[in-house]
Amino acid sequence: MKLDLDKINAFSDEELKELIEYDNNIKSDFSEELRIRADKVRREHYGTDVYLRGLIEISSYCKNDCYYCGIRCSNRNADRYRLTKDEILSACENGYELGYRTFVMQGGEDPNFTDDIICDIVSTSRVRFEDCAITLSIGEKSYESYKRYYDAGANRFLLRHETADDAHYRKLHPDSMSLENRKRCLFDLKEIGYQVGSGFMVGSPYQTTDNLVSDIRFLQELEPDMIGIGPYICHKDTPFADCDNGTMERTVRMISILRLLFPYALIPSTTALGTISPVGRELGLKAGANVVMPNLTPAEYRSSYAIYEGKAYAGKEAAENRDLLVAEVEAAGYNVVTSRGDVKSEQCT
Numbered sequence: 001m002k003l004d005l006d007k008i009n010a011f012s013d014e015e016l017k018e019l020i021e022y023d024n025n026i027k028s029d030f031s032e033e034l035r036i037r038a039d040k041v042r043r044e045h046y047g048t049d050v051y052l053r054g055l056i057e058i059s060s061y062c063k064n065d066c067y068y069c070g071i072r073c074s075n076r077n078a079d080r081y082r083l084t085k086d087e088i089l090s091a092c093e094n095g096y097e098l099g100y101r102t103f104v105m106q107g108g109e110d111p112n113f114t115d116d117i118i119c120d121i122v123s124t125s126r127v128r129f130e131d132c133a134i135t136l137s138i139g140e141k142s143y144e145s146y147k148r149y150y151d152a153g154a155n156r157f158l159l160r161h162e163t164a165d166d167a168h169y170r171k172l173h174p175d176s177m178s179l180e181n182r183k184r185c186l187f188d189l190k191e192i193g194y195q196v197g198s199g200f201m202v203g204s205p206y207q208t209t210d211n212l213v214s215d216i217r218f219l220q221e222l223e224p225d226m227i228g229i230g231p232y233i234c235h236k237d238t239p240f241a242d243c244d245n246g247t248m249e250r251t252v253r254m255i256s257i258l259r260l261l262f263p264y265a266l267i268p269s270t271t272a273l274g275t276i277s278p279v280g281r282e283l284g285l286k287a288g289a290n291v292v293m294p295n296l297t298p299a300e301y302r303s304s305y306a307i308y309e310g311k312a313y314a315g316k317e318a319a320e321n322r323d324l325l326v327a328e329v330e331a332a333g334y335n336v337v338t339s340r341g342d343v344k345s346e347q348c349t
Ligand code: SAM
Pocket: 068, 069, 070, 106, 107, 108, 109, 137, 138, 139, 140, 158, 159, 160, 162, 200, 201, 230, 231, 232, 233, 234, 235, 272, 307, 308
């Protein structure tokens, strides 16, 4: 039976499951219909705008041991670095000159980045780049810490929930971590006033379609401003070295489903999607994504932030190659805009 996409907001779990699994061939008629509808909804809310975020990977040290991640603390082969305040600010400076108006400071959970240091970096950036959004993505913290960063001038926070299913979460993380705390963090961030981004990997080890339905249900509860998804990609120095990667097709299909369910959301076409296929990022944009996050990390550190195998950081993934990026976005039928790219206010419930 063909699903009626006009009714997607009222779909049962079974119908969502059927939609996710419908078929994985992005060239099929129904997949194309899904994509065209998602693109229409995206154009109704955001026109052809594509927002850029300059991604600064501030530290590859991490105290956590997520089984899927290349910078997990147990990986003795990982190259570790941490940027200084000056390096972070000069990356922002470069980004500003290139036309970036959002800086995403992302890193492993590095205890050396104390709250005082984070607040110092955020407050200095807030003054120096007053027309820019400052986004943090530095993991799970207390309410008080998140509040301090916010008061220092941070506007947005990215924290993927990774999986909304407790049993699946347990298979991906050690006992020292919990889904309950991750969710607590997301609701704390919302309460404080951040624009909040969550999301998950597509095709992570042991993931079932039911898990993806749970992810959608959790996002409907959270109502995040940003939703970041990308394919899971193996890293050889993790316990999941022999697992399969997620697929471009399923990731692109999930982007379209999320666009239909969350018309207002900022949805990136991620580096991971661009890593598993040279056309991945373009197809992500055509499927409903409206954000791209090129790499602004100082070039000498980029290869060390290896969260998965073969992570792209050169060419059009490099923030300095803005021309290549603009050309790619325009070829896909959209336009790069120089603005903070805040979420549009009307959220669906
Ligand atoms: N420490 C912060 C946090 O926990 O949110 C930010 C850094 S963390 C490395 C950023 C994201 O990378 C994670 O949320 C996860 O979804 C993604 N990631 C980690 N390992 C990955 C892999 N093997 N394939 C694809 N994405 C991965």
